[in-house]
Amino acid sequence: MLFDQADGFAEIFKGFLPYYLLVVFPILIIMSPMNPVEASHEFSVYRMQQYDLHTVPHGCRSATFNLEGRSLTSWSTSRHCVVGNIQDITIDQFVEIRKRAGALLLVLPKNDTLLTQEEKEHIYLLEMAMIQEEINIPVYFAKWSPDFDDMIKDLQHSRITDEKSGTALEAMFNTVSSNGYQIVVSAPNPQKLESKAVSFHGKLVGRSGTPTIVVAAHYDASSMIPDLSYGADSNASGAVALLELARIFSRLYSSPSVRGGPTLVFALMSTGHSLNYFTTKKWLEEQLDNADSSLLQDVSFVMCLDSLSSEGLVTHVSKPPKPSTAAHSLHTRLGSARLNHKKINLADELLAWHHERFSIRRMTAFTLSSLQSHKDASRSSILDSPREDALRHLVDNIRTIGRALASHIYNITDEVNDEDAALYDDALSVEETSVKQWYNYLASQSRSPHVVTVANQDAGVNSALELAMSRYMEVTTSVHAVDKREPEYVLYGTTRATLYVYSVKPAVFDLILTLAIGAYLTLVYFAIQVFPQFYTEYAKVVTGKEKVY
DSSP states (O other): OHHHHHHHHHHHHHHTHHHHHHHHHHHHHHTOSOOGGGGEEEEEEEEOOEEEETTEEEEEOOOOEEEEEEOTTTOOSTTEEEEEETTTOOHHHHHHHHHHOSEEEEEOOSOGGGSOHHHHHHHHHHHHHHHHSEEOSOEEEEOOOHHHHHHHHHHHHOOOOSTTOSSHHHHHHHHHHOOEEEEEEOOOOOEEOOOEEEEEEEEEOOSSOOSEEEEEEEOOOOOSOGGGOOOIIIIIIHHHHHHHHHHHHHHHHTSTTTOOSSEEEEEEESOOGGGTTHHHHHHHHHHHSOTTOOTTSSEEEEEEEOOOOSSSOEEEESSOOOTTSHHHHHHHHTOSOEEEEOOOOTTSSSOSSTHHHHHHTTOOEEEEESOSOTTOGGGGOTTOOOOTTHHHHHHHHHHHHHHHHHHHHTTOOSOOOHHHHHHHHHHTOOOHHHHHHHHHHHHTSOOOHHHHTTSOTTSSHHHHHHHHHHTTSOEEEEEEEOOSSSOSEEEEEOOEEEEEEEEEOOHHHHHHHHHHHHHHHHHHHHHHHHHHHHHHHHHHHHHSSOOOO
């Protein structure tokens, strides 16, 4: 009976086994523990900024790639996309990646407030190195997420590289046993964006009408990631300070009995140091080169506000003010503010401070800032975010500037009685709630030139600032177009994209797997072919006679 069943089993092998294989293989695939859905992920990523300044290209020039992901230490060719944390990559590694890799994907810190000072300084230097020259490979940034963290750890612990392998056999085993990631970004080719810079200005007419004191600030922010340029210190703090000073002096100038003699002009500009104060340049041309304009006819001095959310003030000047001038008077009334003198270098690609645009037009100008130097890397960093003590320092600096400006306008000395001092303090009191609300609002909005000069001019930060200034004075809005023949700057999009990550095996794994499957099927085929002969010999041994079919 047993041998009869074995005969039937042998007949199946002889005639129908190939058809059964077509059923067995799909069943094995279905039983596989691998979930195709878990093998792919989708992320929003931010492209490194791209712009031209005076025809000199800066930033990333590419957008699309489809490459195998590798860690900072395991990549080797242009077929690899290097993936790592931004605080882990060194400047030397970046230079090498820019020359030889296919793409770069950097993950931002989970919480930048937890970074050490050394880590922050490292990121500052990296940002400066990345933005100085053009980069031909695609460069993207992503916010931290558990999935990205797991992927970086997998790539760091992957044995896919052959460099650490002792033998060729070990290298092959490492290659086959490792998991990999295919990283894909499909984005349109970078295109020039139509950019129009915006300026807002208004004036509080003084009792005598002249001279004129100009208070100016730019409100854009700069970093290597346009959509993440929040610029809490540079220069949300300067824009907030200007709005609060406008509120304080509009209240004083509203009463004829306490109105000051000079006329006050408040001006907000949409582009700052990253684009060489282009808006200020165009605004000055509009006001000074137009015979019908008298706004800047008799300027006493120009006070620019920049980065005011740290302790203390520094007066940055291109030429030290003479003792008898109004600028010297104001600096003296600022108390402990240090004077920092730096000559204008027109050979540099960028001007150092905002006031230099006015100084070039032969106006007495200076910049008030908490920063000691224009080279401070925090002026153009993604780490320029609100700090716990920033609001307190900003309020103190606004109070100091307001008191100094008022004492200059009204020629008030320190020798005042207690009653007058109380009235003085009340009139110049800083509305901390308003300062906090505007500071938090501006520091939560991306204010890159890619946003404030390209977005709809009737919405967003531009309209909000225009509306705020219009509460205190009549506001004039000017739109400044870039020269199409010789553009001072050109901005490029797109600034963000969707990144797809697929969990895959290396290409050599597919080759080895194909060879293994071929060898297995060959072995099965020959086993089937010799099974009847094997069964015949086995039957002779057991029964003592040959089985006849």
